[in-house]
Amino acid sequence: MPDLDSVVREISEEMAARADRGAVADYIPELAHVDPGRFGLAVIDADGRLSAGGDSETLFSIQSISKVFTLTLALGMVGDRLWKRVGREPSGNPFNSIVQLERERGVPRNPFINAGAIAVTDVILSGHEPREALGEILRFMQFLAQDQTITIDATVAASEKRTGFRNTALANYMRSFGVIENPVDYTLGVYFHHCAIAMTCRQLAAAGRFLAHNGRNPSTGHSVVSPERARRINAIMLTCGHYDGSGEFAYRVGLPGKSGVGGGILAVAPGRASIAVWSPGLDEAGNSHLGRIALERLTQRMGWSVFGA
Amino acid sequence: MPDLDSVVREISEEMAARADRGAVADYIPELAHVDPGRFGLAVIDADGRLSAGGDSETLFSIQSISKVFTLTLALGMVGDRLWKRVGREPSGNPFNSIVQLERERGVPRNPFINAGAIAVTDVILSGHEPREALGEILRFMQFLAQDQTITIDATVAASEKRTGFRNTALANYMRSFGVIENPVDYTLGVYFHHCAIAMTCRQLAAAGRFLAHNGRNPSTGHSVVSPERARRINAIMLTCGHYDGSGEFAYRVGLPGKSGVGGGILAVAPGRASIAVWSPGLDEAGNSHLGRIALERLTQRMGWSVFGA
Amino acid sequence: MPDLDSVVREISEEMAARADRGAVADYIPELAHVDPGRFGLAVIDADGRLSAGGDSETLFSIQSISKVFTLTLALGMVGDRLWKRVGREPSGNPFNSIVQLERERGVPRNPFINAGAIAVTDVILSGHEPREALGEILRFMQFLAQDQTITIDATVAASEKRTGFRNTALANYMRSFGVIENPVDYTLGVYFHHCAIAMTCRQLAAAGRFLAHNGRNPSTGHSVVSPERARRINAIMLTCGHYDGSGEFAYRVGLPGKSGVGGGILAVAPGRASIAVWSPGLDEAGNSHLGRIALERLTQRMGWSVFGA
Amino acid sequence: MPDLDSVVREISEEMAARADRGAVADYIPELAHVDPGRFGLAVIDADGRLSAGGDSETLFSIQSISKVFTLTLALGMVGDRLWKRVGREPSGNPFNSIVQLERERGVPRNPFINAGAIAVTDVILSGHEPREALGEILRFMQFLAQDQTITIDATVAASEKRTGFRNTALANYMRSFGVIENPVDYTLGVYFHHCAIAMTCRQLAAAGRFLAHNGRNPSTGHSVVSPERARRINAIMLTCGHYDGSGEFAYRVGLPGKSGVGGGILAVAPGRASIAVWSPGLDEAGNSHLGRIALERLTQRMGWSVFGA
Known part of the structure; x- marks a missing residue:
């Protein structure tokens, strides 16, 4: 070798x-x-x-790579019940497509497209304040990397929040089917911030x-x-x-x-x-x-x- | 272990x-x-x-498992040029869906859905009589399995030919975009027969x-x-x-x-x-x-x- | 007769x-x-x-019937330029479908599906405060019916605002393509209120x-x-x-x-x-x-x- | 005036x-x-x-205008039972789209898109030889126009038959759902010929x-x-x-x-x-x-x- x-x-x-x-x-x-x-x-x-x-x-900015870690965290919190809120099949569509959501009643195809990761974030958020949920995600990253210096780039999070109309559409759409349970702004706030972790x-x-x-x-x-x-x-x-x-x-x-x-x-x-x-x-x-x-x-x-x- | x-x-x-x-x-x-x-x-x-x-x-009846072997054979014949006729992404749709074909101008998503396997069969057929192409596929299976007794179940092939309206639709649809080049009946004849190999x-x-x-x-x-x-x-x-x-x-x-x-x-x-x-x-x-x-x-x-x- | x-x-x-x-x-x-x-x-x-x-x-509650009058008003304001923001073909889809928007880059099929009426409302809103735009719509209705008593049912408007996740999704989706130009909350506020006119x-x-x-x-x-x-x-x-x-x-x-x-x-x-x-x-x-x-x-x-x- | x-x-x-x-x-x-x-x-x-x-x-070549007359003829033969085989809503899709057929189990949206007109032709054909059905359509046109000289341009019909892969796909697709009942070749033969009426x-x-x-x-x-x-x-x-x-x-x-x-x-x-x-x-x-x-x-x-x- x-x-x-x-x-x-x-x-x-x-x-x-x-x-x-x-x-x-x-x-x-x-x-x-x-x-x-x-x-x-x-x-x-x-x-x-x-x-x-x-x-x-x-x-x-790790962006969607954070979805691997939020999936891990959510599975640790609710186990296989997670799969009622999100599937695990390839979507055959671009990362931010909304078409599949309409056909399948708001349940995203998998946890790694945007809609699916927003649904996973909503699971992590349940019963917590956004600040707490975000803290938990960040501490999990620090623990995994054995590095307390890892932080969130607030400028990137704010930039995405200002312009993330399509993700806002996806979240509201899932909310209309009850797949998102928390206030959409809360769930998206946590989502935009964990995507903005810098490593x-x-x-x-x-x-x-x-x-x-x-x-x-x-x-x-x-x-x-x-x-x-x-x-x-x-x-x-x-x-x-x-x-x-x-x-x-x-x-x-x-x-x-x-x-x-x-x-x-x-x-x-x-x-x-x-x-x-x-x-x-x-x-x-x-x-x-x-x-x-x-x-x-x-x-x-x-x-x-x-x-x- | x-x-x-x-x-x-x-x-x-x-x-x-x-x-x-x-x-x-x-x-x-x-x-x-x-x-x-x-x-x-x-x-x-x-x-x-x-x-x-x-x-x-x-x-x-091995049915769609034959698609692994026809893919192998077609790659041996035309190499990476095959990928002009078929993609290699998951489709996110059932095996016999025609929706994706309309959106993507007749090019099937991958060689393992029906449309894709029909396109691969059309590549194998090119320049040959259906009987020859089918013989080549069957000899390839016999060679791989080191077993000359492997044959095609003609009753199954005939049964599928009589009722395969959806595959006929897929093939004609691809033909309308030029993705299928041989007479549709020839390509489908070879396809139905290699799916009917019994093992x-x-x-x-x-x-x-x-x-x-x-x-x-x-x-x-x-x-x-x-x-x-x-x-x-x-x-x-x-x-x-x-x-x-x-x-x-x-x-x-x-x-x-x-x-x-x-x-x-x-x-x-x-x-x-x-x-x-x-x-x-x-x-x-x-x-x-x-x-x-x-x-x-x-x-x-x-x-x-x-x-x- | x-x-x-x-x-x-x-x-x-x-x-x-x-x-x-x-x-x-x-x-x-x-x-x-x-x-x-x-x-x-x-x-x-x-x-x-x-x-x-x-x-x-x-x-x-007249709900979507208001779309006839907002269309009339918007045509009066911007004329045929309106047709850059919305089409005039039947959609072949339910009233709140988002599928067509993805395929056609955020431009709704016609002014009478929800997405189209939201886009028309956004045109009426342009350059005004939501309160002004809404006043203009209401005065137009009173003028047409020759009846100053016509008002908006604020309870219905608030009810729809609280539960209108799918319309919020449509509006944000169009905003991501630039078809909606005003802040989404403003446009939706006017939209929910003119749908709540009681007659x-x-x-x-x-x-x-x-x-x-x-x-x-x-x-x-x-x-x-x-x-x-x-x-x-x-x-x-x-x-x-x-x-x-x-x-x-x-x-x-x-x-x-x-x-x-x-x-x-x-x-x-x-x-x-x-x-x-x-x-x-x-x-x-x-x-x-x-x-x-x-x-x-x-x-x-x-x-x-x-x-x- | x-x-x-x-x-x-x-x-x-x-x-x-x-x-x-x-x-x-x-x-x-x-x-x-x-x-x-x-x-x-x-x-x-x-x-x-x-x-x-x-x-x-x-x-x-009148082409799809013949669909008005075949619709009239089919309604005369089977009345409102026709509407089990074809709808009467705008499709929101191009004339030869197959997408809607997959979503709605092979029932075409209306009798004026290709799929719908093929289904109507199949109704007219039922119980007859293709030659008879075609004769009936032609005589109906001659009667309506009060002109016995109206004929079919066989060259156009043959040209479309040779190249009509997409219509063949549509017909086979509907056949797979049982919406087409006659042999696909028969139905398409009549369809291609009545589209080729010259007036x-x-x-x-x-x-x-x-x-x-x-x-x-x-x-x-x-x-x-x-x-x-x-x-x-x-x-x-x-x-x-x-x-x-x-x-x-x-x-x-x-x-x-x-x-x-x-x-x-x-x-x-x-x-x-x-x-x-x-x-x-x-x-x-x-x-x-x-x-x-x-x-x-x-x-x-x-x-x-x-x-x-």
Whole structure:
């Protein structure tokens, strides 16, 4: 097997040099200012060893990657009852589509499209003040990454709140079917804020380690979820983690992964490593263009695809 | 690790005893006669050892499972040019939906829904007589399973031809966009016949071995496809192999798999085993009810999920 | 020709006696309290003579019938520029569908479905305070009906505001495409209030007279719109005035008409009469059940269908 | 009122001179050869007087205009039982859309979209040989127009049969739901042939006279349908006669009408006149571009809109 440090370094150098970088998301004004030239990669193996390259220590907005952690948290709170409020099938539609909601009476297809993540946030919020629910999500991220410095970028949250008309539409639409139970403003407030958590590639890779190792962080020994639940979250990441580009990601990369419009991707190589990559330019389906290419290189060279050595 | 023979035996006994068996497909009249009480399971490990239980030696109609093999064959013929005629994203719709075709100008979402498999069949047919194309598909199955006795059940093919109005609609619809190039009757003739191939669980598990072992049958040493192509076919099976129940199959079983309305499922545990299961009763999404449960048991007990040990 | 007074009296008596009355709308809580046994009918002919029967002097919530008058007002303000913000084709979908908006980039199909009427309200609001815009709409209604006593039922408006999640979704969705330009709360505030205008059948028939007489009230001599514009508003009422039951209304009644979920219908017999009917029970498409039947009787007996004597 | 002869002459001259002519249909190869410069107009008033201009004596393919006459014939055969097989609401979709069929279990929205007209043709065919059914349709046209010379253009029918994949898809799709009962080839054979009837503007205006005069041809005294049925057919023409441009036609022209992709339009001014116009260039919704403009001129100048004098 090739040396992981060398592979990470070579990929980081190749990506830094590429001219094709996709387009930075502009639907959240605050994100549109990010330099498209950035690229970071961090890989933490089963022994806890970090291999990192590029801008792996730069903070970026994790956006929809937070959906993996809110799903984990909500499953811990209500267990399989969660699946009455959200499905777990690929949607076959873009990340912010409302068409499927009308056809299926307000129940979102899966927890990784916007509507589904808003429904999951509503479950976490139930019976709490928005501030408390948000605190719980943030502390969970800090605990997973073993890093108390992780915070929310309030400017990004405010920017999305000002312009998030489509998410407001989705939330009100689900509320009309009773799938959202709390005041829409509360649920969206928590949603916009957990999407605005800022992390580095290194922190994100650390936070995802429990998914790579049967629900348990092998360095701290903390058991986050059962092995079965870890496998199941990985399954949803693989089938639904990249919106209407999930099939393409599985085909090219072959790992469970979740992308965000901030340009980050968290990927999981079961038994082997937790991986975070970041490059702000997006492809047409809203996933990081260079992030996906970097992960394709990495799994090919390391033989990490779940679909064959 | 538990003993595979014991596990297969115990699962087969449990499944034979269960009362919940789903509903036998009735949209193809000939298939409606099959006894819902049947259950068969065959597992062939990396060393070529067979563990089998129940009706593993009974012939059944493989139906849509043939789509895995026609995809493999078409990729061998035209390579990545195939992807101009068919996508590789989950559809978010039932197996025979025509809605997505209208929205996306006749290009089916993936090769494992009916429309996609008809388009793949049209590629295989190009430049040949239907009889030749069908012969090629059948010889490919015989070669993969190392078994010259495999044949087509002409009664099933005729039954589907007489009643396959919806598939005829799909094919004509794609023809109107130029996605189907041959006379519709020719393409559908080949399609209905390769769906009517009859195999046993043992034969089917044997035919799928190349997908479990990087494109190569470890017993014969025959290389069928490159390792990369094997991984990619597995990826499509995982994201699209069970129609609108693909997310559920990944969530519960955690293996690439392809189902057929005859009640069979082919599943692939990369590096470990090729698995075929058969039970004719279907769930709401059109996938074998007990077949899926049996595979869930098997992967749990053997620790074979691709998403974690 | 039969005597109009007798016809109106006989229809009113028949409707009062019928047991099939449809179901009172319950999605706006305040409307659910209305007695389903009520029925009123008022017809004003070209000479200004009133023929009335049943509860023709009882106030009811005009709801979507207000859309005819806001359309008239908005056309007066911006003319044909209005058609950049809303279409004029039947939608083929229920009154509150959001599917079509996604497919057509936030531009509603016509001004008589909820989304379209919200867009029209947004046009009227532009550059004004909500209170001013609402005052203008109310004064327009009072002017048309020549009745200063017409007011808004604030309880109904508040009830809809509290529960109007689906309209809030529609408005935010259009806002995300830029089709709504004002703050969503402002536009919806005006919309919910003009839907809550309370009128009697007599007042409503009076308000609609300009549409029956080439844009001009023949009693007052006031010219409200040009003859061409009156014809065109009538045309939109005929093709789009009853949501997904517009074809049925044209087929059975044969007059331009607009229904509201309060159970009212305004119908226009060009050159002959302005007609208002009210019965709170609705059919499946959300239109007054007895109201439609009463209008069918009326046009048959008077020979008023626009499609033949 | 202006002189009809002068109005018809002036409109014909204006249309002959216009440069904007739309695009000739190319999806039926045989129709693509027609000269886009042609324009014809024929109006027959209540007294049977003909006013004609331009190429009013040139044969053209009536295409979907035949749907008005097959609807009339089918209603005569099975009465209101027809409405179990087809609806009467605008579709909100293009003429050849299949999406609505999937959502509504194979029942077409109305008899004037392709799917609906194929279902109506299937009703006419029931219990007959295709040749007999077609003979009946042709004789009905000859009777209505009082002209035995009317025939079918077999070349156009054959051209459409060779290329009508989308209609074949629609028919097979409805067959899968049992909405089509005869062999698909038979039903389509009759459908393609009645669409290929060739007529002049004068013949077509003559054939449509019963719809303008309460179901009865005032010159021959033949009663074709009851007054109620004539009104109802006119209502469906107004709401559904121009596919997804029906609202626009009602808005601009204000008459019941039915268009065909051959460039013809039949329009009905109840109590006043039957009108046929022909110009082969089509607009985006598939309706004759100059035909619609000519009718808009005609109704404005004659004051014939059903929506006001």
